[in-house]
Amino acid sequence: MSEKKEKGASADYEVGYRRPPVHTRFRKGHSGNPRGRGARGKTLLEAIDQALRGKVVVTENGARKKVPRIEVAARMVANKAAAGDLAVIRFIAQHCREVNEEVGPTIQLIVSDDDMRL
Secondary structure: OOOOOOOOOOOOOOOEOOEOOHHHOOOOOOOOOOOOOOOOOOOHHHHHHHHHHOEEEEEEOOEEEEEEHHHHHHHHHHHHHHHOOHHHHHHHHHHOHHHHHHHHHHHHHHOOHHHHOO
């Protein structure tokens, strides 16, 4: 053992447990995983976020323009609330803090207990 031999330098190098053949070893400077780790899959929230940020073509006042889907959904909610849909009005009152602080007490006066049970 006093004499050290370089790995793979001599022909009598013994291949065995924890002694791989020289031609199969990782070369210096090369990764053992060249393609890297696989891409992480999208979560449901990421997929929904990407879908809502996607653009859709809308015709408004005779002009076609691309608008994010989330903006289209917000306009539809606002239109339904303006039409008097109580479920949408309740949704807006519960989920929008600014609207809830300003309009919340007024909505409670207008909407009866029977309407709230719906």
